[in-house]
Amino acid sequence: MGMPDLRRAVVITGLVRDAAGFGTYLDGIARLGRRDLRVILSTWEGEMERYPAIAAKLAAMGGEVIAQPQPNLRLPGHMLHQVVALERGLACLDDDVLVLKTRPDICGIMDVVEFCDLVPEPASGGPFRHLVHVVGMFGAHPLYINDIIYAGMAADLRRLCALSFLPGVRYPRLAPEQWFWATAFADADPAIDAYLTVNPGLRFNDAAGHTALRAGLAQAPLFARAIAAMAGLVGRSLSYLHPDPARADTRRGCASFTLDALLWDRVALAGIDHHPTAQVNTWVSQGIWDAVAAGDYAPSPLGDQVRAAMPGTSAPLGRDEGRGLEDAAAGLRAALGLAPGPPPWTLIQTGDPYTTRLESEVNLLRREVDRLQRRLGA
Numbered sequence: 001m002g003m004p005d006l007r008r009a010v011v012i013t014g015l016v017r018d019a020a021g022f023g024t025y026l027d028g029i030a031r032l033g034r035r036d037l038r039v040i041l042s043t044w045e046g047e048m049e050r051y052p053a054i055a056a057k058l059a060a061m062g063g064e065v066i067a068q069p070q071p072n073l074r075l076p077g078h079m080l081h082q083v084v085a086l087e088r089g090l091a092c093l094d095d096d097v098l099v100l101k102t103r104p105d106i107c108g109i110m111d112v113v114e115f116c117d118l119v120p121e122p123a124s125g126g127p128f129r130h131l132v133h134v135v136g137m138f139g140a141h142p143l144y145i146n147d148i149i150y151a152g153m154a155a156d157l158r159r160l161c162a163l164s165f166l167p168g169v170r171y172p173r174l175a176p177e178q179w180f181w182a183t184a185f186a187d188a189d190p191a192i193d194a195y196l197t198v199n200p201g202l203r204f205n206d207a208a209g210h211t212a213l214r215a216g217l218a219q220a221p222l223f224a225r226a227i228a229a230m231a232g233l234v235g236r237s238l239s240y241l242h243p244d245p246a247r248a249d250t251r252r253g254c255a256s257f258t259l260d261a262l263l264w265d266r267v268a269l270a271g272i273d274h275h276p277t278a279q280v281n282t283w284v285s286q287g288i289w290d291a292v293a294a295g296d297y298a299p300s301p302l303g304d305q306v307r308a309a310m311p312g313t314s315a316p317l318g319r320d321e322g323r324g325l326e327d328a329a330a331g332l333r334a335a336l337g338l339a340p341g342p343p344p345w346t347l348i349q350t351g352d353p354y355t356t357r358l359e360s361e362v363n364l365l366r367r368e369v370d371r372l373q374r375r376l377g378a
Contacts, residue, residue, distance in 0.1 A: 006120070007097045009038040009154075010112060013085035016043070016051050017105040017363060023057055028109035030061045034116060038097075039063035041104070042089035044070045064092065077176025080163065082147070083183075087161040095155035100241075102149050105363070114242055115151055126237035127184040128156040133241040136273065136282040137234075139292075140217070140263040141202070142192050142226045147180040151241050159184045172338070173201035188233050191309075194325035195226035198333045202278040210279045214264055216336050217302075222328040224305035227259075231292040232311040240286055246270045250287030255296050259303035262288060277373050 010029065016022055029039060041058060045067045048055040058065060066088045071080045086101065093099065100115040120130045132152035138144040150157075160183050167174055167182040174182075178196070186193055200217070203210040217223040244250075250271040254262060261267050263281060266274040271285025283289065291297055295307040333339075 006036070007038070007094070008034070008036055008100070008116065009040060009093055009097050010100045010102065010115070011040050011042060011086065011089035011093075012102055012104055012107065013042045013082065013089060014103050015047060015105070016054055019051050019054060022104040022107065023054060025104075025107045025109060026054070026057045026061065026063070029112055030057075032112065032116070037112075037116065038093075040066060040089045040092055042066045042068075042085040043104075044068065044085075066092065075168065075176070076174070076179065077147075079176050079179055082176075082180065083161050083163045086157070090154050090158055090161065093154045095153065095158075097154045098151065099154050099157055100149075100151045101157065105367075106148050111149060111241065118151060118241070120153060121239065123156075124236045126188060126233060127159050128152065128237050130156055131237065131239040132156055133239050135241050136284045138202075138275075138280050139227070139230075139283045139288065140280050141175070141178070142195055142230050143178040143181045143185055144175055145177055145181045145238075147177045149241065167196070171196040171199050173199050175201065185233060185237075188237075189226075189229035189311075190325055191222065191225035191229045192233075194329045195222055197329045198222070198336070198338060200336055200338060202280060204277050207279070213336065214260075216332070218260055219301065220328075220332050220335070221305060221309075222325065222332050224302060225309045225325075227263075227292070228306050228309035228311065231289055231306075234286075234289045235293055240284065242284070244271075244285050244287065247285055247287040247290070250285045251290045251294075251296060254288060254291035256298065258298045258300035259292065259306055260300050262292075262297060276376065 026039075029037070039058070039061065041063060043065065047067065048065055055065065057063075068084070068088055071084055073080050075081075089101075090099065098115075098118065098120055100112065102111060118133065123129060123131050130153045132150060134145050134150045136146045160180065162183055164183060164186075167179050167186055171178070171182070171186075174196070178199070182196070186196065200213055203213055250269065253269045257265075257267055257269065262269075262272070262283075264279060265281070266276075267281075271283065271288050273282040273284055274280075275282060292306065293310065295303075295310070297303055
């Protein structure tokens with residue numbers, strides 16, 4: 001069971017979009033009857049006027065609504081919007097409050113139930129004092145960590161609100177998730193920084209492109225260094241929100257697969273969720289990271305390189321090796337035929353009813369497409 005004297009809060013950020021689903025979620029929280037659980041919706045001016053029934057539910061359960069004007073700068077994934085909404089929600093809380101962050105249109109009551117049993121654990125290094133708990137990450141793409149649902153102490157989550165524009169310029173093809181977590185982790189290891197200056201990104205619905213990319217990465221020492229660095233980073237700073245009772249079994253099961261398979265193939269192993277359109281695996285168990293950190297997977301050239309590059313296995317980086325990483329990044333960029341792109345932001349005019357309606361529809365359609373693609377790939 002969780003710690004009864006620990007203050008907890010659910011911070012929900014963004015637009016409602018799915019009023020029926022969000023209303024059901026709020027009803028579920030109310031039924032839990034947790035007096036130690038504070039509920040905060042951080043959204044935009046005018047949003048609650050569109051959803052009076054949601055406003056009434058929040059008022060009845062003692063929830064709070066924080067509304068502010070929308071930013072007029074659009075970053076990939078509305079990154080600035082995400083950070084601004086998170087910061088305002090966290091501003092209501094003391095540093096020692098344990099926070100579950102979620103979104104009105106992507107939320108489930110079991111996340112809250114599991115969060116109420118979550119016990120803070122000290123981090124052993126990195127930017128956070130306590131572990132931050134996430135729900136999944138792409139093992140083959142450093143810092144590609146789910147940015148919708150996560151939990152941690154308010155003091156630690158504030159570290160994610162210092163949005164830097166530098167990653168958007170320095171790191172090409174940066175996914176919104178990577179940009180979000182780069183706020184805290186981009187300088188955690190020079191190998192991660194060097195790799196992100198290449199950052200080939202995902203190949204959606206492109207089997208030939210994915211095969212070529214995978215072959216290039218599997219023989220790149222810089223990629224191996226980045227994966228090893230991520231294993232160390234996860235071990236020090238991150239954990240998983242959902243219970244992981246099969247963690248030890250998952251770690252043992254990794255011994256039957258190469259690291260390449262764990263990263264990219266559809267394998268029969270608990271803790272791996274295969275993304276059929278991107279042909280990459282989401283790791284949802286700490287047991288996989290345990291296996292990577294210990295080198296407990298079947299031999300392959302890539303896996304052997306990652307074993308040799310694990311923190312503590314090789315000497316600390318010196319100035320010359322730092323220059324070597326830059327050279328390795330330039331070589332990998334050339335080998336993959338990649339070039340820098342334009343800055344990933346545009347000025348927008350917010351609040352236009354037509355644009356707002358279209359954006360809402362596009363988000364719902366994108367989720368439905370994802371759901372159908374997963375069913376087709378199952």
